[in-house]
Amino acid sequence: MGVACDAVLYLAEPAYLCMVGHCYDGLPLEACGLLGGRPDPARADICYPARNAAASAKLYTVEPRDILHADRDAEARGMEIIGVFHSHTHTDAYPSPTDVAQAPDPGWHYVLVSLRDIAPVVRSYRIVDGKIAEEPVVLAGG
Amino acid sequence: MPVEVRLPTVLRQYAGGRASVHANGATIGEVLEDLVRQFPPMAGHVVTEDGSLHKFVNVYKDDDDIRYLDKLDTKVEDGHLVTILPAVAGGATDQAPGA
Numbered sequence: 001m002g003v004a005c006d007a008v009l010y011l012a013e014p015a016y017l018c019m020v021g022h023c024y025d026g027l028p029l030e031a032c033g034l035l036g037g038r039p040d041p042a043r044a045d046i047c048y049p050a051r052n053a054a055a056s057a058k059l060y061t062v063e064p065r066d067i068l069h070a071d072r073d074a075e076a077r078g079m080e081i082i083g084v085f086h087s088h089t090h091t092d093a094y095p096s097p098t099d100v101a102q103a104p105d106p107g108w109h110y111v112l113v114s115l116r117d118i119a120p121v122v123r124s125y126r127i128v129d130g131k132i133a134e135e136p137v138v139l140a141g142g
Numbered sequence: 143m144p145v146e147v148r149l150p151t152v153l154r155q156y157a158g159g160r161a162s163v164h165a166n167g168a169t170i171g172e173v174l175e176d177l178v179r180q181f182p183p184m185a186g187h188v189v190t191e192d193g194s195l196h197k198f199v200n201v202y203k204d205d206d207d208i209r210y211l212d213k214l215d216t217k218v219e220d221g222h223l224v225t226i227l228p229a230v231a232g233g234a235t236d237q238a239p240g241a
Contacts, residue, residue, distance in 0.1 A: 030233055039151075059233035064200045064207055067227050071148075075161070080151060088234040096234050104198060104228035105152040 009083075009109050009124045010043040010140040011035075018047035020120050023087035023113045026052065032060040032086040034067065035111065036074035039082050042109060043140065046074065047085070059098070060086045083109030083124075090116050093123040095132055103127040109135070143220035145173055150228050156183040165224075170201060171214035173224055188226055189214070198229045 011019075015035065023031045029052060036046035050066035062084065074080050088096075093114035095103075103110060106128040114121040126133045144164035149157060157163050157180075165180065167173035171189070178185045188199050194214075195201060201208045202225040208216045218224060 032230070034230070054231070054233070056233065056235075058235040060231060062230040064227070064229065067200065067230060068202055068205070068225060071225070071227055075148075080161075084230050086232060091234045096232065098235050099232035102198070102230075102232045104230055105150070107151055 007042060007126065007135045009111070009135050009137050010041065011111075011122075011124075011137050012037075012043070012045045013139050013141065015044050015047040016122070016139055018049060019085050019111070020113060020122065022047070022049035023085075023115060023120065025049075026087060027115065028089060029055055029057050030060040030087050030089060031113075032062050032084065034062065034070045034081050035083040035085060035109065036070060036077070036079045037082050038079055039107065042082060042135075044082060044109070044111075045079065046077070048073070048081075052086075057089050081108075083111060085111035085113060087113045087115055092116070093121045095125055095127060100127055100130055100132060111137070145218050145220065145222050145224055147173060147177060148223060148225040150226055152228060153184055153187060153226065156181045168217060169212075169214065170203065170208050170216045170218060170224065173218060174201075174214070200227045200229055201225070202227070 033050040034048040035044035037044040048070035051063035053061040053063045093112035111124045124137045144166045147165050148162050165173045165176040
């Protein structure tokens with residue numbers, strides 16, 4: 001497993017509900033999306049559900065047009081894209097080697113939503129130079 | 143005339159933290175070359191050494207993905223917005239079910 005880090009990701013409750021709901025809606029495929037907010041302290045205020053262009057139960061590719069729209073919307077709100085979420089339909093909420101290899105931005109927060117069990121499991125990580133560090137997720141008022 | 147280039151967060155560190163800069167060029171390729179001239183650490187992040195668009199990067203001219211236009215030869219003019227964004231992908235593919 002990765003190491004713990006000192007950072008915390010504050011996740012607005014409406015964004016959390018949107019994110020988990022989108023992941024369930026995507027079953028049996030992996031679902032994905034982006035998180036908008038502010039980087040320091042890290043607070044995700046907005047969930048941008050996106051299409052999985054890979055349309056796969058094992059892979060995801062955020063539809064490029066959805067990245068563009070999310071980026072523009074976040075900018076219009078005075079925010080920025082601070083992370084990405086995706087679901088693991090049958091495995092742990094832990095970054096896979098594929099997730100690590102394709103992590104695009106060391107400044108981002110990588111949120112995994114596992115739908116393996118009855119209750120969803122949400123965990124967040126920083127991925128820097130191939131190293132995984134889990135960070136606590138704190139639900140905050142929307 | 144320069145065009146506005148919006149940078150992804152991962153490249154802003156090379157531009158003094160700026161989210162948006164201006165670069166000159168008549169095509170996307172020329173704009174990206176000018177970007178690297180202005181900010182040399184960006185070299186290799188958007189266009190590879192062989193001169194092609196990095197596969198983990200998406201570039202837009204206004205709302206259009208340049209891969210569906212003329213790629214790096216896509217013409218740009220004053221008033222166009224060039225947006226560089228990372229491709230975002232991954233997945234549980236390497237993990238066995240129940241891992």
